[in-house]
Amino acid sequence: MPRAGLSTPAVVDVALAIVDEHGLAALTLAAVAQRVGVAAPSLYKHVRGLDALLQKVSAAATAQLADVLSRAAAGKAGLDAVRAVADAYRRFALDRPGRYPATQRLPEPADPAHVAASERAVNTVFAVLHAYGITGDDAVDATRFIRSALHGFVSLEVGGGFGLPQDVDRSFDRLVGAIDTALRTWPRTS
């Protein structure tokens, strides 16, 4: 019996491939095992269980999203920055509809990479807000607003929640405009 030469990262990579191809719900240990040509229980040598695998997938997806966002925001400010970040966020969700929902899992405190990725994503938004002169608790509120609007939009879009035939791109452009308007007039407490 030749060994398969698995490893934890290899298992996570296969999991990501399954998620990309068939969606997050299709991620099962059985599917991973079949894909790498191994019996299902063998995976427990590399991963604590399904939930731990989901957490690692979440960490990887979140790290990728954070990359995409920070790259998009680089060197921009104001509406430009908001549009760039929002477009990048939406494109990530549409391009990788399986991976995106994984980013919504709470970061695992015991996994520093996961926590760091999550913070990197939030910090990108904070940086954008800083250019609007929004800081401190005001920035917390504004970040929640932006996350809510973006997450809400793309999750509805990916889930087919927009029943009407009207142009979704235009709706998103307007959402970006609405965010910009709101940030310009954001209440300042500090």
Added chain:
Amino acid sequence: MPRAGLSTPAVVDVALAIVDEHGLAALTLAAVAQRVGVAAPSLYKHVRGLDALLQKVSAAATAQLADVLSRAAAGKAGLDAVRAVADAYRRFALDRPGRYPATQRLPEPADPAHVAASERAVNTVFAVLHAYGITGDDAVDATRFIRSALHGFVSLEVGGGFGLPQDVDRSFDRLVGAIDTALRTWPRTS
């Protein structure tokens, strides 16, 4: 063997109770069967299967949400109406964290009650927008914006997505304010 005297609505009611008590993920046919004191396969006499039951739960939850929203909006306009609808939406999600996610399922075209409930919810938002003078395609965009912001916020809140300790109520108030500001300055095409 005395009969249990089940019926489709009775099964749905039990399903709703389970969802309220233990969350949507806990809704299984086995759980419903145990609760009503019947063997699992018996449920198929009243429901096509788990997915059909989830759809009926979604229809019921959506109808209730539509009620709550339209009641909240009644007789109000402008910021008052936005705040009332937003608060009602959020309260529904927080009060019934199991039921809320069921409202996000796409309405089943073959279930007129489901479709009607969904339309009723959307129409409530449309009515609010009308008071802002937003109609037609502009209203479609604005509705998507509002749904996105509200759904995003409450799903993040319910999911524990707001890691920071800052006051979530205040963040929501500001989100409501941001929506109002955006609607006031919403682009008019028509």
Added chain:
DNA sequence: CCTGGCTGGCTAATGCCAGTAGCTTTTGGG
């Protein structure tokens, strides 16, 4: 009243999944 058929239950069985226990084989470091 009583009887036949519909209907709502049942049991048995299949198949998929996660996870545990405990065995064997490979493999690399001393």
Added chain:
DNA sequence: CCCAAAAGCTACTGGCATTAGCCAGCCAGG
């Protein structure tokens, strides 16, 4: 070269959805 840790394996348990096919209760029509 050897031996122990690591990486596979098989066997098993228990939970779930779903299907098939059986049987009993209940109601309508004679």
